[in-house]
Amino acid sequence: MVKVYSYKRPEFVRRVGQHILQAQDVAFERDPQGSFTVGISGGSLIKTLYEALVADKELAPRVKWPQWHIYFVDERIVPLDDPDSNYGAFKKGVLDPLSHNGDHLNLGPTVYAINESLVHGGPEEKEKLVQEYSDLLPGKPFDLLLLGCGPDGHTCSLFPDAPHEYLLGLKEPVAYVHDSPKPPSDRITFTLPVIQRARDVAFVAEGSAKQDVMHEIFDKKDLSLPTARINSIAGDYVSWFVDPAAFEKVTSVVPE
Numbered sequence: 001m002v003k004v005y006s007y008k009r010p011e012f013v014r015r016v017g018q019h020i021l022q023a024q025d026v027a028f029e030r031d032p033q034g035s036f037t038v039g040i041s042g043g044s045l046i047k048t049l050y051e052a053l054v055a056d057k058e059l060a061p062r063v064k065w066p067q068w069h070i071y072f073v074d075e076r077i078v079p080l081d082d083p084d085s086n087y088g089a090f091k092k093g094v095l096d097p098l099s100h101n102g103d104h105l106n107l108g109p110t111v112y113a114i115n116e117s118l119v120h121g122g123p124e125e126k127e128k129l130v131q132e133y134s135d136l137l138p139g140k141p142f143d144l145l146l147l148g149c150g151p152d153g154h155t156c157s158l159f160p161d162a163p164h165e166y167l168l169g170l171k172e173p174v175a176y177v178h179d180s181p182k183p184p185s186d187r188i189t190f191t192l193p194v195i196q197r198a199r200d201v202a203f204v205a206e207g208s209a210k211q212d213v214m215h216e217i218f219d220k221k222d223l224s225l226p227t228a229r230i231n232s233i234a235g236d237y238v239s240w241f242v243d244p245a246a247f248e249k250v251t252s253v254v255p256e
């Protein structure tokens with residue numbers, strides 16, 4: 001059963017941060033010398049990550065950054081310093097502020113970006129980029145995936161309806177999306193099997209712009225939406241962190 005938690009800021013940020021740290025601590029209990037493997041989204045999540053893991057004075061010291069291995073659950077096929085790059089947004093929003101905190105200097109996480117030298121290539125180079133990113137993925141289930149939810153119900157770069165729905169059935173962990181309805185059109189995305197195998201999946205969705213889609217996902221259970229599809233197959237390793245504005249129109253689920 002999917003769990004739903006609803007909080008207003010600043011509690012929202014604090015709870016998301018606590019959930020991340022709990023997943024980190026569980027991973028290190030399992031393997032104290034190992035790495036904590038995390039897949040992150042772009043979009044509004046980045047600011048929440050900064051607030052929870054860098055700015056929060058109580059949570060920040062508990063983050064064991066040097067043991068974190070960070071991957072992008074989706075990425076736009078653009079140079080890393082392009083305003084559309086999810087890596088670029090994460091660098092600007094989290095890595096740069098982190099490196100300016102003297103105590104974290106040179107002790108940052110390992111971050112896996114796409115091969116920038118292939119972004120301007122043709123279809124073959126782009127397929128190569130996808131394959132290379134796929135090859136970088138850890139050989140074990142992700143410890144944590146932090147997923148967003150667009151107002152259209154997309155997550156990662158898995159968009160509703162054809163032609164992207166087929167991605168949900170793929171066995172490959174990473175897929176090439178060449179006609180994303182939300183620009184930029186060329187992207188890579190984790191596919192459903194990776195999400196299904198993860199140890200912990202947390203959606204993070206805030207704001208009134210998400211109200212209608214939350215109703216579609218939770219009340220109508222519209223399976224053309226990848227987010228609703230994930231809910232339908234998920235166990236209790238999937239949770240949703242929402243705020244009251246985002247969940248206002250949902251009637252069939254009472255957040256914990």
Ligand SMILES: O=C1O[C@H](COP(=O)(O)O)[C@@H](O)[C@H](O)[C@H]1O
Pocket residue numbers: 040041042043044045074075086147148149150151154155156157182
């Ligand atoms: O295009 C994207 O959008 C989603 C949702 O973003 P949000 O700003 O509405 O939270 C994001 O999760 C994904 O990583 C990104 O590429």
